[in-house]
Amino acid sequence: MKQNILVTGASSGFGLLLANELHKRGYNAIGTSRNPEGVQSKVPFKMLALDITEDDSINSFGKKLFSEIDKLDVLINNAGFYLSGLAEETTVTQGKQQFETNFWGTVKLTNELLPYFRKQRFGKIITVSSIMGLISLPGGSYYAASKHALEGYFRSLRFELNEFNIKVSMVEPVGFKTNLVTNSKVAENKISDYDTYRTKLEDYTRDLFAKSDEPTAVVKTLLKLVESKSPKFNHPVGKGSTLFPAIQYFAFKTFENSVIKNINRFKN
Ligand SMILES: NC(=O)c1ccc[n+]([C@@H]2O[C@H](COP(=O)([O-])OP(=O)(O)OC[C@H]3O[C@@H](n4cnc5c(N)ncnc54)[C@H](OP(=O)(O)O)[C@@H]3O)[C@@H](O)[C@H]2O)c1
Numbered sequence: 001m002k003q004n005i006l007v008t009g010a011s012s013g014f015g016l017l018l019a020n021e022l023h024k025r026g027y028n029a030i031g032t033s034r035n036p037e038g039v040q041s042k043v044p045f046k047m048l049a050l051d052i053t054e055d056d057s058i059n060s061f062g063k064k065l066f067s068e069i070d071k072l073d074v075l076i077n078n079a080g081f082y083l084s085g086l087a088e089e090t091t092v093t094q095g096k097q098q099f100e101t102n103f104w105g106t107v108k109l110t111n112e113l114l115p116y117f118r119k120q121r122f123g124k125i126i127t128v129s130s131i132m133g134l135i136s137l138p139g140g141s142y143y144a145a146s147k148h149a150l151e152g153y154f155r156s157l158r159f160e161l162n163e164f165n166i167k168v169s170m171v172e173p174v175g176f177k178t179n180l181v182t183n184s185k186v187a188e189n190k191i192s193d194y195d196t197y198r199t200k201l202e203d204y205t206r207d208l209f210a211k212s213d214e215p216t217a218v219v220k221t222l223l224k225l226v227e228s229k230s231p232k233f234n235h236p237v238g239k240g241s242t243l244f245p246a247i248q249y250f251a252f253k254t255f256e257n258s259v260i261k262n263i264n265r266f267k268n
Helices: 013-024 055-059 061-066 092-120 141-164 192-210 216-227 243-250 252-264
Strands: 004-007 028-033 046-049 074-077 123-128 166-173
Touching (some): 004 013, 013 028, 055 092, 061 092, 123 141, 123 216, 141 166, 166 216, 243 252
Parallel strands (some): 004 028, 028 046, 123 166
16 A cells, blocks of 8 residues: 655755655655645645644644545654854844744644554654754754754654654754755844854855755655664764764864864855
């Protein structure tokens, strides 16, 4: 029987590529977007409307999904956005919006679908976190916080769902070429004291994303996880993705000095 796989945020980036590839491989991929009408005619898989920041949208989603399918094999929590900027320059309102999408939106959707997973006594929940869920770099404090929060939350949930045969895993990409930067939001509260550092950091970040890889490696990791019988929890993916967390945890000074040195390459 065909596996049903739900991919949130399938209008763009990782989600779009993954849902296309799943469809090609014979899975029943179902994607979500806040505006599915704009995407449906361009993709071969079914798109459903979902805004993970809207309770009404989430609370009616389980029913809507299960009117299309009779079992859900895999939930891929991929929808999210990037709030960039220095911590002090980011308003708390912006920080809360980051958490509403990346953390609360993901948690609320998972909660909406858990009763169906528990009833069927099998399933997989794969969440696209970020390398920023395992390490922290300057210029994305709330993004890092939201992804660290997801890591902590799902690590607990993994234990709790074990007896229901529901597997919980994370994927932690480094920077890849998607629409994440174009769709990002920027800290609103500029403080002139930070002007020099902010400019250097923006140049560094621009350079990092310009040199980043195409997202195929992330899709490959997600496909492997979909097909794995017993996936482990963390799956860092991309250049340096396994090295950075190890250096941060076991040799923090080395990690810190190398980040500072890399940013200082960009002179004003
Ligand atoms: N690209 C990277 O370098 C990178 C690295 C690490 C982690 N990630 C993570 O990967 C995931 C996918 O991002 P991407 O890089 O593929 O970026 P993207 O191209 O901007 O795609 C983001 C997707 O999320 C959806 N989305 C955003 N806000 C939403 C909301 N409130 N409700 C429902 N859907 C929402 C968007 O759908 P609509 O706008 O159509 O609703 C879109 O399909 C994110 O969680 C991101 O944090 C990306």
